[in-house]
Amino acid sequence: MKTVYIFLFALLMACNTVDNDQVNLVATSPNGKLRVELQLNKEGEPYYRTLYNNKVIVDTSYLGFEFTNAPKLKGGLKHLGSEVNAFNETWEMPWGEQRTVENNYKFIKANFEESEAPNRKVTIEFRVYNDGIGLRYEFPKQDGWIEALIKEEHTEFNLTEDYKTFWIPGDWDIYEHLYSTTKLSEIDAKSYIPKTHLAQSHISENSVNTPVTMVGKEGIHLSFHEASLIDYSGMTLKVDTENLILKSSLVGSENTDYKVKKSLPFTTPWRTIQITDNAPDLIASNLIVNLNEPNKLGDVSWFKPMKYTGVWWEMHLGKSSWDYGMEMVDGKWTDTGKAHGKHGATTENVKSFIDFSAKNNIGGVLVEGWNTGWERWIGFEDREGVFDFVTSYPDYDLDEVTRYAKEKGVGIIMHHETSAATQTYEKQQDTAYALMQKYGMHAVKSGYVGKIIPKGEYHHGQYMVNQYNNAAIKAAKYQVAINAHEPIKDTGLRRTYPNIISREGLRGQEFNAWSGDGGNPPEHLPIVAFTRMLAGPIDFTPGIFNIKFNEYRKDNQVNTTLAQQLALYVVIYSPVQMAADLVEHYEANPKPLQFIKDVGVDWEETKVLNGEVGDYVTIARKERATNHWFVGGITDENARTLEVTFDFLDTDQTYEARIYKDGEDAHWDKNPLDIVIEQVDLNKDSKLKIKLAPGGGFAISLKKK
Structure with a gap:
């Protein structure tokens, strides 16, 4: 992978001023159309504005944090110094919508310190691209402050127009909602509560999930999201419908009075706004992937983008089922001779998909319902220990299926439904990924249906963000790529960990x-x-x-x-695309x-x-x-x-x-x-x-x- 770095200019301002009126830091996009201004008011509160084509689109918007183990960090700051700089590189996607990506931006990196004790320090960084901006916070190592327990992050987006907005509610557990189209001032996320039929839905306030996209009267297009979500809680955006302000609202937990726990030093995820003149340029934007770190895995040529078929749609139709019909006897799933005969993941059925795929230039076959535990996978509180990710049902011969698939030149895509029982999955991951490596399987579809165990955690909180990301990082050691369902939202981590290949995270087929x-x-x-x-x-x-x-x-x-x-x-777009229908219909x-x-x-x-x-x-x-x-x-x-x-x-x-x-x-x-x-x-x-x-x-x- 070839990367070219070009530093355009650098301006260092090493100032120790208490006169906050003098703090006015500016960065413009490479094409000059987009401008960010970072300032402090007289109370030492940092705020920013964003202009596009000389028009203010994000007006005075304040930045700060609230903690459970420390005073809030918002005002009383002084400016220690800043760097205003530029960066340009070209990097190559190992797979993706395009081969090469230009990563060209100018940035502000401003250092602040409290004027009074405890004199905490924070750095605020903006990156300004032609197609949008990224904002993040950095908390450096400092005396007397070892751990931050974040109650809330206060990042504002003060909008200057009542935009036409395409949104889903700020649900802490699912993204599987239909989009509403309203004015920004008419967003009512809580109206979704009586509509949803999904048990794990949790909508706690009038907020929206990201990406949330807006269209202005004069054609400006905005989309708000985040990038590089690592060891942090997912961000929703609380909507002030009267003042047209979006405010960051982190996903929490019922088990703690804080939403994020971090040891210093650390950086937050990027808060992003894609900004374009038209709708097509939103899709063409590379802002989200560019705000992630470069590839940490190296060569991932063992993963091949592919089309796939599989045992999936027939079960949603009711033609077959995930479960075999076993019973739990003395703590083990046992074939007691009561199989119902509708099990879909049989050796014979999977072979039919392999044959069809081999004849039609389709590289893989997904097999759901192959492993024991489906009889009690949902609706039960005691889901820990239910699924076994290496033991197949009696009518599914893993050795024979993988042998036959290899003979036909077709790959088998593994399936791991965790039922959101996180500790069971954690304990079995190494064994399960090693099994895949043994059989030459390089992709797994994982699922997290149901309320998270341990109880009180949510799919989009810090606990689960780490579950998803750590599973992918571990899988890479076994040359396994992850396609996650019921996931945390995508934030461009496929650049850093290219084995994160796809995910659900919407109302699917x-x-x-x-x-x-x-x-x-x-x-x-x-x-x-x-x-x-x-x-x-x-x-x-x-x-x-x-x-x-x-x-x-x-x-x-x-x-x-x-x-x-x-x-x-x-x-x-996806590097894995399913031909989802039944073989006979094709x-x-x-x-x-x-x-x-x-x-x-x-x-x-x-x-x-x-x-x-x-x-x-x-x-x-x-x-x-x-x-x-x-x-x-x-x-x-x-x-x-x-x-x-x-x-x-x-x-x-x-x-x-x-x-x-x-x-x-x-x-x-x-x-x-x-x-x-x-x-x-x-x-x-x-x-x-x-x-x-x-x-x-x-x-x-x-x-x-």
């Missing part, structure tokens, strides 16, 4: 199969692309061909057209299946061609291994015609394009399977007008002739 609220509406994914996806890769599990699965669940369906299901392989539809066979998962570069938050988006991606291009476009419940230009293609080159688009009468509900497939020649000067049906989309594969 399964809600279409079993939720009682109609599933995910057509607007869901056109919002997700500009909110959740800004954080990082999504394991959304696209590719459902049997849109209305009346034979299994007559009151449920997928609320898109078939063409949109194909488009999602390009639009919703075999009955070989023509649209061709796109899944062809589409890439690892990209040389990405172009966001058009889009509006919540309405539509079109993305083009160039595959690393082949230089083939793939284009995907999706829309909400509204039909629309999009013009696609192909100026990203090579000059003087003709491409064979295969287009998969909605038929003339397609509709997400009335006629979702109406699809037209056509083949044309295109070049750099070509333009196409494509009609998208309500809830529809299109997908295009482009190969050089």
